Amino acid sequence: MNQKNSHRKIAAQQDSPTMSLQVYAETNLPTEFGTFRTVVFLDEVDQKEHLALVFGDVEGKENVLLRMHSECFTGEVLHSFKCDCREQLHTGLQQIAESGCGILIYLRQEGRGIGLGNKIRAYALQEQGYDTVDANRMLGFEDDLRTYDVAFHILNYYKIQSVRVLTNNPSKLKALEESGIPVIERVGLHIPVNPHSLGYFQAKQTRMGHMFEASQFGGEPTEQPSKPRHSTADTRHLSRQHANHTTPPKTNGHTPKSNGHAWLAKIKPHE
Numbered sequence: 001m002n003q004k005n006s007h008r009k010i011a012a013q014q015d016s017p018t019m020s021l022q023v024y025a026e027t028n029l030p031t032e033f034g035t036f037r038t039v040v041f042l043d044e045v046d047q048k049e050h051l052a053l054v055f056g057d058v059e060g061k062e063n064v065l066l067r068m069h070s071e072c073f074t075g076e077v078l079h080s081f082k083c084d085c086r087e088q089l090h091t092g093l094q095q096i097a098e099s100g101c102g103i104l105i106y107l108r109q110e111g112r113g114i115g116l117g118n119k120i121r122a123y124a125l126q127e128q129g130y131d132t133v134d135a136n137r138m139l140g141f142e143d144d145l146r147t148y149d150v151a152f153h154i155l156n157y158y159k160i161q162s163v164r165v166l167t168n169n170p171s172k173l174k175a176l177e178e179s180g181i182p183v184i185e186r187v188g189l190h191i192p193v194n195p196h197s198l199g200y201f202q203a204k205q206t207r208m209g210h211m212f213e214a215s216q217f218g219g220e221p222t223e224q225p226s227k228p229r230h231s232t233a234d235t236r237h238l239s240r241q242h243a244n245h246t247t248p249p250k251t252n253g254h255t256p257k258s259n260g261h262a263w264l265a266k267i268k269p270h271e
Ligand SMILES: [Zn+2]
Pocket: 072, 074, 075, 076, 083, 084, 085, 086
């Protein structure tokens, strides 16, 4: 670790009263997807520790593959079927490693920013039939409280000139645009839906404008925990299945095709 980097202030954010980022620690972290330079950015205002997982030399580069990923304890640690966060995280890391030059910024904003406890409360409301947006509103929250200012400061810290973004979320593209960081391409992350995540996908598509593909709604539901992936070949296979490059973003309006599963019949085409 470069001690000179420790506790280094991020110059770009010194004018922000709501954030004070510093590089707190960094190391090389070997993972099944590759070895990432893992950098902890501490926000001294709220004491949250955000991560940058950097693959290759991104400093000052253009066309850097980027994912801005918000933490999801239930999906990533507990392997919940209710969302696609873990698969998006893993596919993102895989794609970044394969690209040879990229960065995944892991933001500590659980449950679209409402926190773990409130996310579980929202899940309880969803058991009663409310969708993810209405559940948040019933708890007194907005639809999506996530912000990406931390990510923009980290991108500026590395002097990244332009990005290709791994996302289905139009609000992330808009936020990047407003931050002044040029987006060269959107790279879609297309994780198959399962019976437990169906309502979540529908709400994200119809109420939040997320961009999905019809193929995501045709996968076999998986009731068993996903098979651990230890080999490069397996992860490459996953990457081919899940990642789909689209330039520019495709519009919604896909009508999922039935594959004989009763739960698929509940899907309604987005209008
Ligand atoms: Zn999740």
